[in-house]
Amino acid sequence: xxxxxxxxxxxxxxxxxxxxxxxxxxxxxxxxxxxxxxxxxxxxxxxxxxxxxxxxxxxxxxxxxxxxxxxxxxxxxxxxxxxxxxxxxxxxxxxxxxxxxxxxxxxxxxxxxxxxxxxxxxxxxxxxxxxxxxxxxxxxxxxxxxxxxxxxxxxxxxxxxxxxxxxxxxxxxxxxxxxxxxxxxxxxxxxxxxxxxxxxxxxxxxxxxxxxxxxxxxxxxxxxxxxxxxxxxxxxxxxxxxxxxxxxxxxxxxxxxxxxxxxxxxxxxxxxxxxxxxxxxxxxxxxxxxxxxxxxxxxxxxxxxxxxxxxxxxxxxxxxxxxxxxxxxxxxxxxxxxxxxxxxxxxxxxxxxxxxxxxxxxxxxxxxxxxxxxxxxxxxxxxxxxxxxxxxxxxxxxxxxxxxxxxxxxxxxxxxxxxxxxxxxxxxxxxxxxxxxxxxxxxxxxxxxxxxxxxxxxxxxxxxxxxxxxxxxxxxxxxxxx
Amino acid sequence: xxxxxxxxxxxxxxxxxxxxxxxxxxxxxxxxxxxxxxxxxxxxxxxxxxxxxxxxxxxxxxxxxxxxxxxxxxxxxxxxxxxxxxxxxxxxxxxxxxxxxxxxxxxxxxxxxxxxxxxxxxxxxxxxxxxxxxxxxxxxxxxxxxxxxxx
Numbered sequence: 161x162x163x164x165x166x167x168x169x170x171x172x173x174x175x176x177x178x179x180x181x182x183x184x185x186x187x188x189x190x191x192x193x194x195x196x197x198x199x200x201x202x203x204x205x206x207x208x209x210x211x212x213x214x215x216x217x218x219x220x221x222x223x224x225x226x227x228x229x230x231x232x233x234x235x236x237x238x239x240x241x242x243x244x245x246x247x248x249x250x251x252x253x254x255x256x257x258x259x260x261x262x263x264x265x266x267x268x269x270x271x272x273x274x275x276x277x278x279x280x281x282x283x284x285x286x287x288x289x290x291x292x293x294x295x296x297x298x299x300x301x302x303x304x305x306x307x308x309x310x311x312x313x314x315x316x317x318x319x320x321x322x323x324x325x326x327x328x329x330x331x332x333x334x335x336x337x338x339x340x341x342x343x344x345x346x347x348x349x350x351x352x353x354x355x356x357x358x359x360x361x362x363x364x365x366x367x368x369x370x371x372x373x374x375x376x377x378x379x380x381x382x383x384x385x386x387x388x389x390x391x392x393x394x395x396x397x398x399x400x401x402x403x404x405x406x407x408x409x410x411x412x413x414x415x416x417x418x419x420x421x422x423x424x425x426x427x428x429x430x431x432x433x434x435x436x437x438x439x440x441x442x443x444x445x446x447x448x449x450x451x452x453x454x455x456x457x458x459x460x461x462x463x464x465x466x467x468x469x470x471x472x473x474x475x476x477x478x479x480x481x482x483x484x485x486x487x488x489x490x491x492x493x494x495x496x497x498x499x500x501x502x503x504x505x506x507x508x509x510x511x512x513x514x515x516x517x518x519x520x521x522x523x524x525x526x527x528x529x530x531x532x533x534x535x536x537x538x539x540x541x542x543x544x545x546x547x548x549x550x551x552x553x554x555x556x557x558x559x560x561x562x563x564x565x566x567x568x569x570x571x572x573x574x575x576x577x578x579x580x581x582x583x584x585x586x587x588x589x590x591x592x593x594x595x596x597x598x599x600x601x602x603x604x605x606x607x608x609x610x611x612x613x614x615x616x617x618x619x620x621x622x623x624x625x626x627x628x629x630x631x632x633x634x635x636x637x638x639x640x641x642x
Numbered sequence: 643x644x645x646x647x648x649x650x651x652x653x654x655x656x657x658x659x660x661x662x663x664x665x666x667x668x669x670x671x672x673x674x675x676x677x678x679x680x681x682x683x684x685x686x687x688x689x690x691x692x693x694x695x696x697x698x699x700x701x702x703x704x705x706x707x708x709x710x711x712x713x714x715x716x717x718x719x720x721x722x723x724x725x726x727x728x729x730x731x732x733x734x735x736x737x738x739x740x741x742x743x744x745x746x747x748x749x750x751x752x753x754x755x756x757x758x759x760x761x762x763x764x765x766x767x768x769x770x771x772x773x774x775x776x777x778x779x780x781x782x783x784x785x786x787x788x789x790x791x792x793x
Contacts, residue, residue, distance in 0.1 A: 236690075236726065236728050237688065237690040237726075237728050238688070238690075239728075239729060255778070255779070255782055258782055258783065259782065262787070378729070381729070382728050382729025382730075383729055383731065384689045384728075384729040384730060384731055385728060385729035386729075389761060390689065390758070391687075391758045391759035391760065391761055391763065391764035392687065392688035392689070392758065392759060392764070394761075394764040394765065394767070394768050395759065395763075395764050395767040395768065397768065397771065398767070398768065398770075398771020398772065398774070398775060399767075399771065401771070401775060402771065402774060402775070405778065457717075457718045457720065457722050457725055458725070458726045459694075459722045459723060459724030459725060459726070460692065460724055460726065461690075461692065461726045461728075464726070563778060564778070564781075567778060567781050567782055568781060570787075571781060571782065571785045571787050572781070572785060572787070573787070599687065599688065601688075602767055605767060605770060605771050605774070606770075608774050608778075609770055609773070609774050612774055612777060612778070628787065
């Protein structure tokens with residue numbers, strides 16, 4: 161990483177902010193989780209999450225370090241299209257709304273997205289799906305752990321390893337104490353902090369610098385950022401949209417919420433979350449366009465958001481950014497820890513290693529897996545391998561290749577395992593190929609297109625005859641044994 | 643025999659002198675260019691790229707459309723070790739590091755060629771995106787799942 165010569169905040173201020181919020185999250189984790197004894201209570205918040213908490217948790221989880229740091233980065237690199245393209249990630253949430261309702265109806269006692277793929281397409285498709293999903297989850301966790309360490313280091317001068325360790329330890333701590341209930345509760349507070357912080361920074365950016373100054377600065381120094389015919393930006397637009405859809409459709413982070421929401425809540429919660437989330441990347445991205453007007457040197461593109469905020473607002477801005485990004489990171493890391501742990505416990509431990517395990521045993525194993533995931537993430541973050549952050553872009557091809565197998569599997573009886581397997585394998589391969597030959601901004605698009613073609617051709621040549629009732633009956637039986 | 647020995651000694655002395663001169667010249671060059679600027683030669687299809695450097699003193703980063711740096715612009719001056727360039731139109735851009743006062747050139751030349759993807763290619767991917775997106779929308783919002791779901 162190319163470094164700034166000076167940290168913006170004093171390290172003691174950084175430690176104070178981290179300590180205050182760490183104590184708050186841990187306390188809330190303990191408070192909300194103190195009665196979660198049963199497995200369903202611990203991993204799915206008792207399946208009784210209402211609309212307000214449901215909306216907040218979906219929105220806060222989708223506001224990751226990627227939103228607060230990569231949206232400004234993309235605006236700086238691809239201008240107007242980068243900013244708008246990133247906000248199209250909201251479409252994934254909006255399109256998951258009807259899926260959430262259907263998932264809840266089809267699998268009222270389900271636990272994971274892996275459950276669905278296994279029952280719908282069989283073991284081969286399920287194992288391919290698990291590889292994609294677990295690699296994606298781990299890549300996401302590692303990129304956020306690293307982002308936390310880097311950001312804290314840049315803002316406060318606190319060494320990378322300390323910052324990264326604090327963030328991971330706190331998230332593991334309160335997820336362990338409170339389970340999914342704590343994740344959802346803290347997400348609600350974190351969502352409010354993120355929204356208020358961003359709105360404050362954007363208003364001050366416009367007031368301090370002014371729209372006209374920003375526009376003329378761009379026109380003089382970085383003119384292509386204002387061009388609607390910027391080719392890479394045009395290519396990026398649908399790529400990011402499909403990447404977002406792929407991330408949400410396949411990931412257990414979103415399926416576990418669909419299972420946790422009260423019947424009838426999922427569709428509305430995801431719709432509201434999508435509408436609330438859409439402006440966030442635009443606001444965050446807009447801030448980056450002030451760089452020429454502020455005559456600011458940006459050593460590394462992913463630092464642009466925090467740097468502009470700190471330049472405009474000084475110490476207050478830096479503290480605000482620290483609180484906001486700490487919230488964004490926590491709300492995503494805790495969700496990933498919770499959702500990935502149940503995927504590991506249900507789809508790997510119970511299905512492959514201990515089929516007869518009871519609920520109490522699984523509850524204990526879930527806690528161990530949360531700690532294990534935290535340690536593994538820490539170990540992968542510690543060497544600070546910067547290419548791991550780029551790994552997340554890689555996953556675009558893989559996750560986008562799951563869009564059609566998942567969506568067709570939920571809505572079309574004729575969709576079968578041949579289409580799902582070839583779709584995921586060939587879609588991923590084509591996406592990765594385009595990543596290397598053209599650029600990261602087409603990998604998900606190509607992956608989704610090839611996967612869609614595979615699913616459609618297979619439906620035509622070898623149509624399946626899946627019976628939805630079978631899915632539900634099998635799933636109910638499994639829920640009962642758990 | 644004696645003559646051959648003298649010649650061999652002379653050859654060895656010549657070789658040593660050449661090696662010494664080459665080393666001194668390399669050292670002098672290195673001293674004249676005490677900073678490294680990366681990437682040295684790069685093509686961008688997006689109009690953005692990152693320049694990174696290592697230097698032991700404050701520097702200024704200078705950009706010029708020509709190799710002679712007659713029409714040069716100072717992009718940055720200070721102790722940071724990188725600079726992100728974006729929003730560049732098609733063209734060839736040259737960069738180098740200079741001392742903070744601009745009197746000494748500290749690095750070798752870095753040359754970046756910006757050649758954007760063609761608009762036809764961009765619109766082709768855009769159209770592919772529209773097709774996949776509309777088809778996915780249709781699948782989710784207009785396909786009615788089979789009736790046996792309620793059975």
